[in-house]
Amino acid sequence: MQINIYKGIKIRPVQILVLGFALIILIGGLILTLPIASxxxxxxxxxxxLFTATTSVCVTGLVTVDTGTHWSYFGKxxxxILIQVGGLGFMAFATLISLIIGKKITLQERLVMAEAMNTFSLQGLVKLARYILLFTFCVEGIGALLLSMVFVPERGLWTGIYYSIFHSVSAFCNAGIDLIGQFRSITPYAENPIIVLTIGALIVAGGLGFTVWYEIFDYRKKRKFSLHAKLVLTVTAILIVGGAILMFIFxxxxxxxxxxxxxxxxxxxxLFASITPRTAGYNSISTSDMSPAGRFLTIILMFIGGSPGSTAGGIKTTTAGLLVMTVISVIRGREDTEIYERRICKDIIYKALTISVIGLTLVVVVSMILSITEVGASLEYIIYEVTSAFGTVGLTLGLTTKLTTFGKALIILTMFSGRVGPLTIALSLARNHSGNTIKYPEDKVLVG
Structure with missing residues (x-):
């Protein structure tokens, strides 16, 4: 469906999303070039x-300059603000402004909101937007309060409060940008349970998805979860617990x-090394000193990422879960993908496969190009960096600051693709077409 924006000029909701994020990044990049920002x-x-604005809006966390020391408080x-807008989506903030000034939300705006929030229908979108904003500010406030127990005594009242708010927003939005300085992330607090558990909880909260939290809070009334919520909670638990056990072993x-x-x-x-690749970017241990097995596990977790309708990136937990269950269903000889005694529509399976293939192709192609332009960088470091950018994670083995100008531009595009979504960008670039009514004769091809 297309939206008429000006004198017959029509544009689809996915194109508005892509252009909206791009415009915010450009404005943010121009502001950060000002002398007052450093x-x-x-x-x-x-x-x-531009790299910093992109990593903020795309809630990635990769930085070419040290955030804690390079930027002034204005720049920080x-x-x-860019992290908050990027984490929640610019449509959520546009809705907030509309509600404040009493403006009615039009059908065109609801179409874009539905695309941005990854919902199935247009019903209850404004109510959902209100809930997202209220939930976000409440959780970030609680997180800031807990973090202030460490930062205020350590850095003084006002600086401590500012650090607490910044890191709470950054963690909940899965950005992973920190103010500790010297590219250390939270490694100085590796044995501090308040810092590690609070930031870890904020990352999980932001990565579950707002619709899932809505169902969790509404569980006492309905006494049941949707299949989507069940799949998100199951896959998230498996990745966190399984990842933590493997990280401990490695x-x-x-x-x-x-x-x-x-x-x-x-x-x-x-536990934190299992949570943060999903897609926060904080680290409590040195990523470059991790074992090869630990780094490879991190790459897998970064590629999967968080859940749909959340502040996280990656191909998403539901996509990974659907692909795994499809394989299991095929092995069992079932014609359809079955999860929790429910049959999944083949269109959804095709979409999950498309997202995974496009994401994997993007990582492979960008890694191949960077292996040519970034002379001296190992392939492992490049794949780690590109996967981190695509999954909007922000973890790095130290390559980010050494990138060439071309390399930085390529990582910027990768971060943008990861945040907006590879399928969204592909659809925004594709020509508008109607459904194909032609069905060709069926045939067979040998596989395996």
């Missing part, structure tokens, strides 16, 4: 400002990461 009072190169506040004897820690620190770091 702590030194000098202009920041446009490519670095701009980054925090890193517990690694002298560069967990071996020197106490038992408490090892358990906290294992």
């Amino acid at each position: 702590s030194s009072g000098t202009r920041t190169p446009f490519i670095d400002a 506040t701009v980054i925090m 890193e517990v004897n690694n002298p560069a990461t967990m071996q020197p820690m106490s038992t408490k620190g090892k358990l906290l770091s294992s």
Whole structure:
């Protein structure tokens, strides 16, 4: 369906989403080039400002300059606002402004909201937008309050409050941008349960998806979950618990990461190393010093990411879950994908497969190009960086600051594709077409 925006000029909702995110990134990048945005009072190169705006709006966390030391409080506040807008989506904020000024939400705006929030229908969209905003600010407020128990005594009242708010917003929106300085993330707090568990909980809360939280809060009335919520909660639990166990096995004897820690620190770091690739970007242990198995597991978790309708990126938990259950159903000899005694429509399976293939293709192609342009960088570092950008994670092995200008531009496009969604971008570029009524003769091809 197309929307008439000006004198016969028509545009589809997916195209509005792509252009909207691109415009916010450009405006943010221009503001960050201003001398007032840097702590030194000098202009920041446009490519670095654009990179920072992109990583903020796309809630990724990869940075070419140190956020804690390079930017002034004005620049940091701009980054925090970009993170909030990017995490919730610009349509949620447009809805908030419309509600404040008493403007009626039109059908065209509801169509774009439905596309942005990844919902099945147009019913209850304004109510859902109100709930998303209220839930977000409440959770971020609680997170900031808990973090202030550490940051206020350590850094003073006002600086501590600012740090608490910034990191709460960054964690809930799955951005992973920090103010600790020197690209250390939260490694100085690896054995601090308040910091690690609070940020970890905020990451999970932001990555579950707003519709799932709505069902959780509404469970006492309905006493049941939708299939979508069941799948999200199941896959999320498996990835967190399974990832934590594997991380503990891979890193517990690694002298560069967990071996020197106490038992408490090892358990906290294992859990956090399982949570943060989904797609936050904080790290409590040195990612570059992790074992090869730990780094490979991180790449897998980054590619999967969070859940639909959340602040996270990646191909999403439901996509991964559907593909796995499709394989299991085929092995069992079933004609359809079956989950929790429900049959999944083949159109949804095709969409999940399309998203995965496009995402994997993007990672492979960008990695191949960077292996040519980034001389001296190992293939492992490049794949890790590209997967982190696509999954809007923000973890890095130290390659980000060493990227060439072309490499930075390519990672910017990868982050943008990951945040908006590879399928959304593909649909926005595709020509408008009606359903194909022609059915060709069926035939067979050998596979396997």
